[in-house]
Amino acid sequence: MRRKLATAAVVIALAATATACNGDGTDPAADASAPAGKSPAPKQPDPAQGQGSTGQGGDKGQGNGDKGGDAHAMGGKLTLKGKKAGEQLDVTLKTLADPAHSDNKYLQPSAGKRWVAAQFELVNTGTAAYSDSPSSGTKVIDEQGQAFTQTMGSVTEGPKFPVTVNLAPGAKALGWVTFAVPENSKPAKVQFTLDGGFANETGEWTLKK
Numbered sequence: 001m002r003r004k005l006a007t008a009a010v011v012i013a014l015a016a017t018a019t020a021c022n023g024d025g026t027d028p029a030a031d032a033s034a035p036a037g038k039s040p041a042p043k044q045p046d047p048a049q050g051q052g053s054t055g056q057g058g059d060k061g062q063g064n065g066d067k068g069g070d071a072h073a074m075g076g077k078l079t080l081k082g083k084k085a086g087e088q089l090d091v092t093l094k095t096l097a098d099p100a101h102s103d104n105k106y107l108q109p110s111a112g113k114r115w116v117a118a119q120f121e122l123v124n125t126g127t128a129a130y131s132d133s134p135s136s137g138t139k140v141i142d143e144q145g146q147a148f149t150q151t152m153g154s155v156t157e158g159p160k161f162p163v164t165v166n167l168a169p170g171a172k173a174l175g176w177v178t179f180a181v182p183e184n185s186k187p188a189k190v191q192f193t194l195d196g197g198f199a200n201e202t203g204e205w206t207l208k209k
Contacts, residue, residue, distance in 0.1 A: 078203035079125065082194035088126030089167075091192050093205040094119040098187060100155040100178060107153055109180055116140060117155045117178045118190050124167040130194075131166045137197035140179045141189040151180045 071078050077092040100117035102108050109115050118138065124130045135150045142148070154160050161175030181187065188209075193202045 072205055074205060074207065076205060078192075078205075080192070080194055080199070080201045080203050081126075082130070082132075082199045084128055084195075086126045086128030087130060087194065088124070089130060089194060090123040090125045091203050092121040092123075093190055093192075094121055094174070096187065096190065096207060097155065097157045097176075100157055100176075103154045103156045109153075112183055113180045114183055115151070115153060115155065115178055116181055116187055117157055117176045119158060119174070119176050120161075120192060121172060121174050122165065122167065123172040124169050127169055129166065129168055131164060132194060133161075133163055133196055134165055134173075134175070134192070135161050135163075135177045137193040137195065137199075138177045139191040139197075140181065140187050141191065142181065142185040143188045144185070146185065148179045148181050148185075151178050153178045153180075 070076055074093055074095065077090050079088065079090050081088050096116060096118050098114075098116040100115040102115065118140065120134065120138070122130075122134060138150060140148045155176060155178055158176050161173070161177060165173050165175075167173060187207055189207060190205045191202055193199050
């Protein structure tokens, strides 16, 4: 009888030892609670990684010109808004003629002055029709800070803008604006503003010295 009890005790002890010494070191109860064949949850990507910085508005907006160029230099394109909803133009200062030459021998610069003329390209990139007198919103500013508005003269360099320019969305216009400046004045900047010069945004181009 004692031998049978001793044998039973040894069997129970061995069974307990086998349970405690599971080969992979994991808790059998924990293994039983996990669904069979389920992979670990994928790691969530760090939102700070892989998110590029494009900048608000992308490559559009006021002051942006052709890629690699300076929108505020001669030939640069500026996007300007008017006071009306949907009124927007891409304005390019194409060139400046200094001096500019009158196409009428009876209409010449007054004594002590010369003419300069700026050529602009206007493209209606808005959703509203554009109807304005673009020449009224232009200025030439010299190195001393003096501002000069348009004169009514026409030049041989090319046709001037009509009094009123009408552009449907997507349409464009090309024209010259003439200014009378003192003989000793050196133009430094050219400005353009929609709505006859009364809009809130003004485009400005700096001329090379």
